[in-house]
Amino acid sequence: MPTPTRLRLAGLAERLPERARTHLRQGYWTRLVPVLALVALATHVPSFARPVWSPDEGFLATQARMLADGGVLYDTVVDRKPPLLPWLYQACFAVFGSASLWPLRTLAVVAHLVTAILLASIARGRWGNRAGAGAGLLYLLVSIGLSPEDTQAATFEVFMLPAMVAAFRYAERRRWLAAGIAVALCSLTKQTGGAVLLPVLWMLLQDARRRGVRWPPALFKIGFGFAVPIALVAVILTKPKGFLFWVVTGSGDYASFGGAWLQMLGRAFGNLGILAAAGLGFLYPVGRRLWLEYRQRPLPVAGAEHGSTTDLWVWLLSSVVAVSVGFHFFGHYYLQLMPPLVLLGTGAVATSAIRWKPVLVYTTVAATVFWGLALGWPGEQMSRNTEVATAVAAQTTPKDTVLVWGMHPELYWLADRKPASRYLTAGFLTNYSGGKDGSPNVGEQFSVNNAWQTFDKELANGLPEVFVDDSGIAPYQPVLVPRIENLLDTHYEMIGVIGDTVVYRLKH
Template sequence: MPTPIRSRLTALAERLPLGVPPADGWERVKTGYWTRLVPLLALVALLTHLPSFVRPVWSPDEGFLATQARMLADGGVLYDTVVDRKPPLLPWLYQACFAVFGSASLWPLRTLAVVAHLVTAILLASIARGRWGNRAGVGAGLLYLLASIGLSPEDTQAATFEVFMLPAMVAAFRYAERRRWLAAGIAVALCSLTKQTGGAVMLPVLWMLFQDARRRGVRWVPALLKIGFGFALPIALVAVILTNPKGFLFWVVTGSGDYATFGGAWLQMIGRALGNSAILLGAGLGFLLPVGRRLWLKYRHRPLPVAGEEHGSTTDLWMWLLSSVVAVSVGFHFFGHYYLQLIPPLVLLGTGAIATSAVRWKPVLVYTTAAATVFWGLALAWPGERLDRTTEVATAVAAQTTPKDTVLVWGMHPELYWLADRKPATRYLTAGFLTNFSGGKDGTGSVGEQFSMANAWQTFDQEIAKGLPEVVVDDSGLAPYQPGMIPKIENLLETHYEMVGVFADTVVYRLKR
């Protein structure tokens, strides 16, 4: 006669996906749900992001982070002599990888980016499985990985802030769903310390807290205190102990007001917002159509054709999506990589719509795989003219200088510093800090010396006075911050430099002898 424990193990094994028969001991572990799903997701994560390894740098953000990491390794101080408007976790991660593997390549960061996507997929699979069953868990994990490359390759194949923000964001939602409020608060903090807009996931976390307290008739104050403590502790540790509190407050919180404003390029911003939304819609149409169909049937007050009972409300998922939309819209830049934040809640909403309706999984996965294949091929064939020119300029800069010399890149492509392996002459790695220019608002009129960050030009002058850079690269082209429109830069070039090379619209100057 079977023992009660053996009976429970047998019943559990009978619930394994795909009709796996009961098994004992290690054999049951080997055929378990996660031991089969995780390797599958790992393979798909690697395949979908394999193109990320074929280029030395995908975006200016990667170049900025790589240059920051070298400055930190050379003794720079974050939020003092090394500055950016972003939180510190990713610069520190770049610095750590460079310390272990060297700073000549970004392949360690690209590998960690694949791991970040994998962790995100596993967490989404866990959420979906708990709500809609085993098959939904598999579907959610696969849909996320396939949709995660459904934007411009420069936005999806780079190892940048949004990619490393997603695991903590999804973890925060998962912990809140399971009423682990302290862990949820910590996860929101880690998300915010990777990129500020990641903190938007606090909205669905609080929503789930108050809804849980209302349904169960319990006090919500102790849980709220746990969330607050979990959120505040990591941020206080980073701001007070690991960085300069004043510098952290300015660069991460208060110093981006002018950068994150509507400005005057509203047609450009609307065009970018609609364009990236359309691209993501096309990539995820397979699982977004069931969501649209469900909303339409609900609007028409028609009964939903379900294959089983509805597994709970999806209001928390809609709150998550709403918070992500707000996060994407902050600053009105609408860069493609911002849209990565929308994918997890969209995938879960799509998974729920499929799992609780007559829609079959096969056509959804076939379409999403086909779309991902198109984006995968696009990444391999992505034009490299800009990268080729940047590499050519970096080679020329390296030839004109020695490793001890400093360089000033007047433009928005700090990867030039990293590719040339030369030290920046200033802490301001892009012209945006000194002119308020942003690549997402080319048509705005608020660009010029008078719109710089507070005391930025005074700091710049002090740095230049310590030693003129050996080479200045004017990468402004026809941008509204070109030297002719910025008297300080124009005077610097006319007084101390001579032109030594022209590469398309990029001009290289060297110090006069």
């Protein structure tokens, strides 16, 4: 005869499937995450529409192929960026092949989804379920609110954001070791991601003051979590000297203000204006809240607790500083501003009488405009690069090397030819970067330390079969760089002109 205990266990076993189904129907995350995943994919469908969106993607793809061929990072393969994303590109190429960037674009969608989920978690903990869902949706909608070349590409900022938001979330929950590790991962994706350390430390100090506890043990956890991953990468997985130079100390001239300040300020305020237009739906409540506080009028609270957002403002300030470092103000830099802005907007809506519907409607309409813009984005540069790459491939064999004198390293990847030098853009040899046409700090004398000596040694081992002059009228065109002009006059003959790109072949 069954005992009462056995009867209770049998009844529980019978009810478990129904309870599980009820939980799935009522579960907050099981309902929200699929919606966020669908929105993340929908907003970034245009990213799969073209082979390459930006020179950064071309640089990473070429870099990954060089690493797969036995190149050594920060030695025979160089860049001013940390190693995590080049390694990710290399890993994807090893699994899926290097002919397409679709695996990286897929992972970029996943990175946006993870960022949205983390933001939803932060907002839910502060302002409730509706705010959590709103924050996740607002982020995904505004994540395409810049030039398509900046938002649809699988580049550093996109993969930096999940770790950045995770660092803030862990700090908010006083998980200091995890916060330090997240800051490290963020910094190893892009240096400026380390700026999130400022709000992490701010929250540590505020928590210690509020709870009346000592902060050194927690600070040690943050420092330990931050230092160990970076030390592992710098000392064991790469060459320490090379890592220190390329990631930390070797970008002084590149990050200088230079003389092109009008161009840089124009780009800074131009991209800020575009982002403001994309996010006006949730930025307006932030401005309204600040205005009411300035006028010392009480805020109308609608069912949500008015909590402090000082830590979010500290986060935004640190992100503004990060975007400004180097004075380049490229559009993709502004992706770093989006998470704290979204949370500030979410908090402003959740703690006021403003309804969610107009906020989401406006942001959806703006996202739709940017989505359509991405699908119809002009492809002249891509078409020209494809034509040049086809010509280069026709003039060479897979064993030949090629040198592209310009700022479009994707030509190497599109042509499927090996670079003749570790310096994949002319910027390493001249200190040129996009938008610095008026800078006086462009020329041979402003190159990366010992770059020309290394370059000469590389060419002494064998001249490239094809030389592509992609400089146009830039301040590093061959007539302004005597070494390159002499190289072309002595060893090469012109074989074609495509747009403003000139293709040369080695004299035999």
